[in-house]
Amino acid sequence: MIRLQSIGVSFNTPSSRRNPTQSVEVLRNLSLDCRDGSFTVVIGESGCGKTTLLNVIAGFLTPTSGSVSLDGSAITGPGAERGVVFQSDTLLPWQTVQENVVFGLRLAGWGKEKRAEKAHEYLQLTGLADYADYAIDKLSGGMRQRVSLARALAVDPRFLLLDEPLGALDALTRERMQEHLLQVWHRSGKGMFMITHSVEEALFLATDLVLLRARPGRVESVHQLEFGQRFAAGESARSIKSDPSFVRLREEILEQLLQNEVKHDEVKYETNKEAWAA
Numbered sequence: 001m002i003r004l005q006s007i008g009v010s011f012n013t014p015s016s017r018r019n020p021t022q023s024v025e026v027l028r029n030l031s032l033d034c035r036d037g038s039f040t041v042v043i044g045e046s047g048c049g050k051t052t053l054l055n056v057i058a059g060f061l062t063p064t065s066g067s068v069s070l071d072g073s074a075i076t077g078p079g080a081e082r083g084v085v086f087q088s089d090t091l092l093p094w095q096t097v098q099e100n101v102v103f104g105l106r107l108a109g110w111g112k113e114k115r116a117e118k119a120h121e122y123l124q125l126t127g128l129a130d131y132a133d134y135a136i137d138k139l140s141g142g143m144r145q146r147v148s149l150a151r152a153l154a155v156d157p158r159f160l161l162l163d164e165p166l167g168a169l170d171a172l173t174r175e176r177m178q179e180h181l182l183q184v185w186h187r188s189g190k191g192m193f194m195i196t197h198s199v200e201e202a203l204f205l206a207t208d209l210v211l212l213r214a215r216p217g218r219v220e221s222v223h224q225l226e227f228g229q230r231f232a233a234g235e236s237a238r239s240i241k242s243d244p245s246f247v248r249l250r251e252e253i254l255e256q257l258l259q260n261e262v263k264h265d266e267v268k269y270e271t272n273k274e275a276w277a278a
């Protein structure tokens with residue numbers, strides 16, 4: 001289990017001559033548990049500290065206060081047990097799909113045959129088995145994100161940390177990718193920690209939906225959900241997303257996010273209403 005205890009993060013901002021040591025508090029007293037095999041999704045207004053939180057878990061950033069641990073051992077830097085997938089893929093365009101997927105294994109000294117075996121396993125899991133020899137630049141955005149997912153999974157992490165992995169995709173591809181993510185989560189048994197701006201996506205995927213409140217970033221509420229499990233058990237995405245309990249919760253959370261935002265900025269309320277609902 002990944003455990004965040006009373007995390008605080010402050011950044012020194014570009015200083016003025018009058019106030020050379022200005023610091024901005026981004027996260028305050030944030031505690032959260034990410035259980036093995038759970039699908040934790042974090043949502044909250046822009047700038048509330050979601051990526052900062054992911055960076056703390058990934059070990060890219062040391063918190064100013066508090067502690068972050070994996071099974072009781074302090075996280076002090078990046079580690080193979082926590083794979084990261086970013087919004088824009090970081091694939092090597094001159095290599096094939098398969099070469100990209102086994103990139104980390106090659107660095108770890110795996111032999112050719114074992115690499116091919118692993119690649120096959122994860123290309124199957126992400127629905128890319130027929131594209132192993134394709135060049136990266138011949139793939140669509142959704143396929144590229146699936147390659148990123150397969151590459152992160154191939155080194156067998158305990159947790160996958162996903163920073164808005166579907167944010168750059170068109171609406172239809174995004175829906176398909178949500179389903180893919182749930183299948184991968186269900187079949188691989190990995191713990192997922194994901195950031196999104198879409199309330200519907202968060203509700204559909206999460207077992208643990210975390211709402212962050214901004215300035216400074218802190219946990220507002222955590223919802224235990226089972227819509228994703230229903231999809232994994234065979235119910236269709238459309239049936240789940242149109243279920244009255246899903247729609248009601250979507251509206252409640254949307255309203256909560258908008259209320260939080262309006263407290264900061266009256267104008268934002270109207271302009272952001274559509275974006276949240278996307």
Ligand SMILES: Nc1ncnc2c1ncn2[C@@H]1O[C@H](COP(=O)(O)OP(=O)(O)OP(=O)(O)O)[C@@H](O)[C@H]1O
Pocket residue numbers: 011012013026044045046047048049050051052053
């Ligand atoms: N290295 C840094 N130095 C100074 N300020 C930073 C740094 N990293 C992030 N911030 C600030 O911390 C705040 C939170 O940023 P973060 O990227 O974590 O928010 P977010 O919720 O992920 O935002 P978004 O939804 O827009 O991606 C922002 O105000 C940002 O400007």
